[in-house]
Amino acid sequence: MIPSADPLHERLRAASAIVGVPITVTDDAEWRITDGGIQVGFGYYAAGGHGDHEAVALALLQLWEGARFPQTGPDRARRRESILQKEPALEPLLDAILRLQAAAELLTALPALRDDLAAAATRSLPEMLEELPRHLQWVALLLWVGLARRNRLAAAPEVIAEWQTLAALGSERTDPLRHVLAPDPARTPLQRFERALALLLPAYTRLMALDRADRGLAHTGDESDGEAASAGAEGLGGSDGGDAEEPQQGEGEATAGTAAEAPDPASDRARRGEGQDRAEGSDLFAAEQAGFVTAFLSTPMPVQTALLEANVELSIDARADAAAEASAPTGGSAGTAQSARATADYRTRAAELAAAIAQMRDVWAEVVTERIAYRAAFDRLPHEEGDALHPEALASVIAEVNAGTPNPRAFVKRRARPRRTRRSGSTDYVLLIDRSASMQGAAAAAAADAALIMLEALAGAERDVRFAEVTSGISLDLDIRTSLIVFDAVAETVKPLSRGLDDTVRQRMVAAIQSPRGSTNDAAALSEAASQLGLGGDRGSVDPLVSDGLERRRIVIFVGDGGSNDPVAAAAQLRRLHAAGVHVYGIGIRSDDIVQRFAPRSHRVDDPRDLPSALQELIERERVA
Numbered sequence: 001m002i003p004s005a006d007p008l009h010e011r012l013r014a015a016s017a018i019v020g021v022p023i024t025v026t027d028d029a030e031w032r033i034t035d036g037g038i039q040v041g042f043g044y045y046a047a048g049g050h051g052d053h054e055a056v057a058l059a060l061l062q063l064w065e066g067a068r069f070p071q072t073g074p075d076r077a078r079r080r081e082s083i084l085q086k087e088p089a090l091e092p093l094l095d096a097i098l099r100l101q102a103a104a105e106l107l108t109a110l111p112a113l114r115d116d117l118a119a120a121a122t123r124s125l126p127e128m129l130e131e132l133p134r135h136l137q138w139v140a141l142l143l144w145v146g147l148a149r150r151n152r153l154a155a156a157p158e159v160i161a162e163w164q165t166l167a168a169l170g171s172e173r174t175d176p177l178r179h180v181l182a183p184d185p186a187r188t189p190l191q192r193f194e195r196a197l198a199l200l201l202p203a204y205t206r207l208m209a210l211d212r213a214d215r216g217l218a219h220t221g222d223e224s225d226g227e228a229a230s231a232g233a234e235g236l237g238g239s240d241g242g243d244a245e246e247p248q249q250g251e252g253e254a255t256a257g258t259a260a261e262a263p264d265p266a267s268d269r270a271r272r273g274e275g276q277d278r279a280e281g282s283d284l285f286a287a288e289q290a291g292f293v294t295a296f297l298s299t300p301m302p303v304q305t306a307l308l309e310a311n312v313e314l315s316i317d318a319r320a321d322a323a324a325e326a327s328a329p330t331g332g333s334a335g336t337a338q339s340a341r342a343t344a345d346y347r348t349r350a351a352e353l354a355a356a357i358a359q360m361r362d363v364w365a366e367v368v369t370e371r372i373a374y375r376a377a378f379d380r381l382p383h384e385e386g387d388a389l390h391p392e393a394l395a396s397v398i399a400e401v402n403a404g405t406p407n408p409r410a411f412v413k414r415r416a417r418p419r420r421t422r423r424s425g426s427t428d429y430v431l432l433i434d435r436s437a438s439m440q441g442a443a444a445a446a447a448a449d450a451a452l453i454m455l456e457a458l459a460g461a462e463r464d465v466r467f468a469e470v471t472s473g474i475s476l477d478l479d480i481r482t483s484l485i486v487f488d489a490v491a492e493t494v495k496p497l498s499r500g501l502d503d504t505v506r507q508r509m510v511a512a513i514q515s516p517r518g519s520t521n522d523a524a525a526l527s528e529a530a531s532q533l534g535l536g537g538d539r540g541s542v543d544p545l546v547s548d549g550l551e552r553r554r555i556v557i558f559v560g561d562g563g564s565n566d567p568v569a570a571a572a573q574l575r576r577l578h579a580a581g582v583h584v585y586g587i588g589i590r591s592d593d594i595v596q597r598f599a600p601r602s603h604r605v606d607d608p609r610d611l612p613s614a615l616q617e618l619i620e621r622e623r624v625a
Contacts, residue, residue, distance in 0.1 A: 012056045031300040044300045057116035065102035066301030073189030092139045093204045095297045097196045100146040104181045121147035129155045135208035136292045162203035342507040356612050357457045363620050364461035368468045426479035427553045430529045434560030436488045436520040443589050446608030448513040453612050458482050459501035483532045487525035488518035497532040520563045526573035529556045535580050554582040562591030
């Protein structure tokens, strides 16, 4: 169909620039991924009874939610998937939180959409909440308040009580729900998602338990299954900023550990004696949740993986970051604005280097895949049918047969279970970058890009490891830490040796590298690298507290254009690292001096733009399968 030239369509195309994905608009009802963008079917909204202005607002929300969210916060998207693998019953709440946070970000960037979006939400949401199960009433109430700013709705007494409890956590100036939904430049997307989940999940699980009890669906699953839903669960998809911040009681945020009470719908079983009705009751319960998602949280956006597989490039619009900056507390003003601008510039450059980041990250993705093997093993619980008789089920089977129980559980099934193939492989990387007076222009810019690519890729690889551990259910004993040191006359540690990457480091990284000055004290840089790796004294011994009890490989990568204040001292520090088993690599930018001093682990690049490729080759060479 030929795209319409309707003014409203043009308004949608213009406003979508802030989302960051190119779109075309058609009059049919289907949305598609096209080469380099998204085709928006405007007819989708006419079928739902939405007027033109409502349709524009709702389309922008769904573009923001389905296109911008997965790419600006991939760890948040992975966290949602990992939680749902453990707790499918949490899908209505998880999707509602993401929609509400997306709406809050969109309205911060485009406040003129507020009335149209509220009208669209009013048309889309259920009016009669009492007709829904109580835990779905809770989700619907959150959507009404968050999207349509309306909280005077009739609901079950238990739901109203939970809402009053939530409201009581706030103060005269703080609304707990809006507090966890509002954009917050001080927190990563994953931290904002976890914070909202910690506040809203406990009520959902309590209400869901009541609904299950009413249906006679007794929860008998392992309580540990709920850990995937915990907003404070470590490593569930990773976090850019390391561990998520603990919610502050004064802000009206519940403790994250409450989320561990979430039940496991996969273990739903009716009370004994209900026979065939138990499966039907459980299926009906799940069908109600799926129906709620389809009716009130549905989106015409193609699945997120389709967008990523199509390699649609997301342009991070500076206006969105400026709007988020404007929503931040105004106490520090100039410093806050400068910090937000540095973050925005960094994100823009990171988006431009996304392909190189993904390529380096894939090196470790292969390592993760190779560390997980599958072997056949029997389940520990009996089933009604299976591959072998359960060794301890004979007595209970006889009792159940005598009692007339149909299909007693007497067998075990053979399944493929994941196992770790090896333990070693944890790696520490320390990147040293020369910022002396000679490192100017293209060399400094290339070094900054190389550092950005390496640290972002390895932080992503660390998140991939944690995600693989959650989905496979085994510990891989695999740990990736990085450190960044820049040096001139002195050495400055921009990022201490640690997992992940936070916005503080991001803001400092590029500016620190692209500030050439002073002389070349490479001995101080190598000494600081030894300190970061936990090398004590002159014997090169390793501090056991730093190694965390894991067998670690230690890699130092030195990037510079040659020259040294004190070659003798630098050589002594290099010998110290070698004696401790550290692999030290030198990459010389148009420099044979570094190639000679760091031989045989050294490399020369004549074009500074080849630095990322040189680092890529080094990571591949040193990877541990």
